[in-house]
Amino acid sequence: MRPDFDPLDDPPWAMQLVVRAEKAGPPAHGAVCEAAAAAVVRLLTDPRAVEPDGEWRAAVHAWESRRIRKVTRRARGVRWPEAQALPGVTVEHAGAQVRAFPPAPVSDVPPQLAKLQVAGLDLAEAERPPPPPEAPYAAIALNPDVAMTTGKAAAQCGHAAQLLLRQGKKKHVAAWLDAGARVHLTRDVPWRTCVKEAAVAVRDGGFTEVPPGTMTAIAWIVR
Template sequence: MEHVLTMVVRVEKNARPAQTDALETAARAVLAILADERSVGEGEWAEAMTDWQDHQIRKIVKRARGAEWRRTENVPGITMIGTSAGADSPDEVNAAQVRVFPPTTVDEVPLELAKLQVSGTDFEDSADLPAVAAGVPVLWVNPELEMSSGKAMAQCGHAAQLAWWALPDEARKEWVSTDFALAVRRADRAGWARLLGSGLPVVQDAGFTEIAPGSRTVIADHPRLR
């Protein structure tokens, strides 16, 4: 039976997250639920997480604001807050906020989430992105694909998950200790070609929405995988 992991991004009427902040926060949210003690062993989410990971790791991103967002906080999950461009610390007004929920079957998505809209998740960066610090994992986005922000958030979540699966336990613990520090950047064409030949984890989309089946969307460049 098909399972889906739902993420909800907060999009208030007069406060929209920056594109890169939203992508990075979505990826970190996926890592947070993978690492959560409730997702493993005898944890309350463990069975659902296992069922989902045993099949296609399908993700869907929806948006919420105001009372809709507050209702999502009543559904068990994890909220991840990003850092708005140029800020030194999280700003809950302007920073991306993404809430991730344990997977369910498509027919069992909680009502508070099922009725939310997928459209309207198109964001942009209003400032130049800072240089990526040495040693920080980077999720490189395919420069030849056009995706909505919601679609790109899901793809970055996939890439982060592939990197998590590929890492040894020690490296996973190190990543947890940094609050899942990572960066998302759009590759240039030459860089993308080199990355494709590097053997790093690459997301190959199933083609449910927006892009053709088999499209390679994001490559996870984690220092411990090189």
């Protein structure tokens, strides 16, 4: 048996995230990260993923029983409406558009998504990132000592939001969802302070960009 073989992750599954990144006027790095996190939460709380007879429920359960991998892809031009035509949930936020798709085996990605580029999505931060929204909201912080592309960071923010949804205090999560599941990428608070506040932490599997076990992102609910 391979030393890295995990029977609970065979076959591997992933949630696909597609970012609209046109050449003219691309979105900001932080906006993409926030939109990705929100899209993950909205898909996981969508009736199609929650209701007993929901068409996504079995897929979500199968995926969450494995490693919660996420693959971030970019689309521009005609590729974006092609992706939009597939079942999923789109979030538009601060100039960014991200669509989350129901998880599936990595070998069974629809051709409209499989053709989209994975590597190389690295966007600039906005000159003036927006202030935090009205509470309650999910605060997410990325580890400043870990270099990540926008695609990688968006996936990590998605992981953080998902862990917060599943592991946060129920009453705080309920209030967050009732308020619209707003997400804010924290940039101006020291990392050590954020770690003390964090309710959940993401430790990367090490498949891309960073060593396995690296703490990439943390999250908590601001009330």
